Amino acid sequence: MDKLISVIIPVHNSADTIDRCVESVVNQTYSNLEIILVENGSQDNTLELCNKWAEKDGRVKVLVSEKGVSKARNLGLDMMKGEYFAFVDSDDYIDVTTYEKCLDSIIAEEADMVFFLTNSECQGVVKPVLEKNLYDLVYNKNIKYYFCIENDYVRSVTWRTLFLASKFKDIRYVEGICCGEDAVYMLQCLDISEKRTILDEHLSYNVNTYNLHHNFINRYIGRDNFWTSRQVQIEKSENYILKFCGEEILGAVKYYYLVQYLNAIIVTDKNYKKAIRKFLENPFWKDAHNMKNYKAYCKHLICNAGKASKIQAYLIAHKMYGMYSLAMKIYERNF
Numbered sequence: 001m002d003k004l005i006s007v008i009i010p011v012h013n014s015a016d017t018i019d020r021c022v023e024s025v026v027n028q029t030y031s032n033l034e035i036i037l038v039e040n041g042s043q044d045n046t047l048e049l050c051n052k053w054a055e056k057d058g059r060v061k062v063l064v065s066e067k068g069v070s071k072a073r074n075l076g077l078d079m080m081k082g083e084y085f086a087f088v089d090s091d092d093y094i095d096v097t098t099y100e101k102c103l104d105s106i107i108a109e110e111a112d113m114v115f116f117l118t119n120s121e122c123q124g125v126v127k128p129v130l131e132k133n134l135y136d137l138v139y140n141k142n143i144k145y146y147f148c149i150e151n152d153y154v155r156s157v158t159w160r161t162l163f164l165a166s167k168f169k170d171i172r173y174v175e176g177i178c179c180g181e182d183a184v185y186m187l188q189c190l191d192i193s194e195k196r197t198i199l200d201e202h203l204s205y206n207v208n209t210y211n212l213h214h215n216f217i218n219r220y221i222g223r224d225n226f227w228t229s230r231q232v233q234i235e236k237s238e239n240y241i242l243k244f245c246g247e248e249i250l251g252a253v254k255y256y257y258l259v260q261y262l263n264a265i266i267v268t269d270k271n272y273k274k275a276i277r278k279f280l281e282n283p284f285w286k287d288a289h290n291m292k293n294y295k296a297y298c299k300h301l302i303c304n305a306g307k308a309s310k311i312q313a314y315l316i317a318h319k320m321y322g323m324y325s326l327a328m329k330i331y332e333r334n335f
Contacts (some may be wrong), residue, residue, distance in 0.1 A: 003107075005099050006034040006082030006160070010072035014090035015044040017207070022053050024093035025239070026060070027142060030100035033064040038075045041067030046090075059257040070173035070181050074330050077172060080165070087159045088204075095203040102162040105199045113189065113196040118204040128202045138196050158182045160204040166306045167192065176236055189246045230257065231284045252296035259316050261285075266325050273321060 007025050011018055018037075025035055037050045037060060045218040047064070054060045065075040071089060078329075088094060098116065113140055169190045175182050190196075234257065241250045241307050260277060261284065269275040280286045294317035302309045315324040 002032055003074075003084060003103060004034055004082040005030070006036060006076075006080035006085040006165070007088060007099075007101065008036045008038065008073055008076030008080065008085060008124075009088045010038045010040060010065070010076070011042065011046050011050060011089055011090040012069070012072070013042045013044050014039050014046045015042075015049060015131075017091040018046060018049050018053075019083075021088060021090050021093050022050075022060070024096065025088060026053070026057050027096050028094075028099050029097050030103060030299045031059075033059050033078060033099065034082050035122050036063060036080060037061070037067050038063045038072035038076045040065045040069070040072040054230060062181075068175060074172050074175065077162045077169070083165050084162055085165050085169075086162050089159050091204075091207050092159065094206050095201075098164070098203040101199055101201065101203070105197060106162055106164065109195070109197040111195045111197040112193050113168040114162045114199055115196065115197040116160050116162075116200040118160050118203065118206050119202045121205050126205065129206075138198050158185055159206075163189070167194075171204050174236055174240070176233065184240045187240055201246070228282070230261070231282065235284075238288065248296045249300060251288075251293040252300045255293040255297040256301055258285060259313060262316055263312070263324075266321060267328055276321060276330075289316075313324045 009025070011019065016020070020036070022037070025033065035053075035057070037053065039047045039050055039062065047062070050062045054062045061079075063075055063079060065072045074238075077085070083107070086099070102114050105111075111130060119126050120129050121127075168189050171185065171192075173185050197214045198293075237253075238250060241253060261279070265275045265279060280289060283286065294313060297313060298310065302313060311327065312324070315321070315327070
């Protein structure tokens with residue numbers, strides 16, 4: 001098999017993780033690879049490390065883009081030459097057999113996309129992510145189902161998918177979005193996909209510094225104008241979600257982010273009631289906080305979720321923030 005696979009890796013302040021990531025790609029059992037490292041605005045020595053890999057392995061190319069993961073991926077897409085392509089995040093890594101197995105699968109099934117399963121790694125502990133809903137996503141013809149699942153791993157699938165370039169080479173990430181950019185890209189791909197398949201093996205390692213509950217809080221709380229910036233990014237996604245999924249799903253997505261942000265405020269701010277009032281002065285988030293969106297969220301995004309997620313959504317919807325705070329304190333003591 002001599003099919004060229006382009007592997008696009010956006011890198012930003014990745015000095016601590018880039019070597020493990022690139023090593024997992026250059027050591028693949030399938031060797032006909034074009035490995036594109038796209039450095040975008042790092043303030044550490046990431047670019048120096050990328051250049052060392054290019055000196056060491058002729059398959060590695062280093063590009064420099066403006067800051068932004070979507071800009072970086074788009075530049076990689078513009079420059080790639082492969083018949084197939086894939087993405088890897090610079091803080092993650094993959095099994096050395098990934099692309100050999102993916103290529104065998106996508107060719108055997110005559111598919112244009114192949115998905116594989118993933119592991120979650122947190123503080124050195126690796127666990128396979130159980131994703132029963134992934135099978136529904138892959139084989140469901142109605143792409144609005146893409147949002148009708150409770151598992152974030154299922155929706156964030158570009159970094160564990162092999163794509164047929166002739167089918168998807170003209171699709172680009174919407175720039176200016178760094179929260180949910182994968183979802184918008186995947187909606188466009190799923191819309192034109194003719195056949196997709198699953199490789200039933202856990203081949204990628206999604207690395208989190210904290211557990212998933214803490215990851216959101218530690219990454220986002222404290223940034224100036226964070227809520228406003230996320231509003232702008234959701235607004236940039238709206239037309240895509242409306243086109244492919246409809247108004248009800250858009251309302252559910254807005255409520256999803258509302259729950260995440262209110263959770264972060266309640267967990268981290270001692271005077272959370274005052275902080276929530278200030279947050280909801282923003283017309284966008286105030287409008288998102290309504291029973292219609294709550295019902296859509298329950299109907300679509302957490303319909304198969306556990307009791308904890310449903311209680312969380314209920315308490316937020318009914319503005320029972322004190323009860324929510326108490327529930328989170330109990331959760332913190334147990335996990």
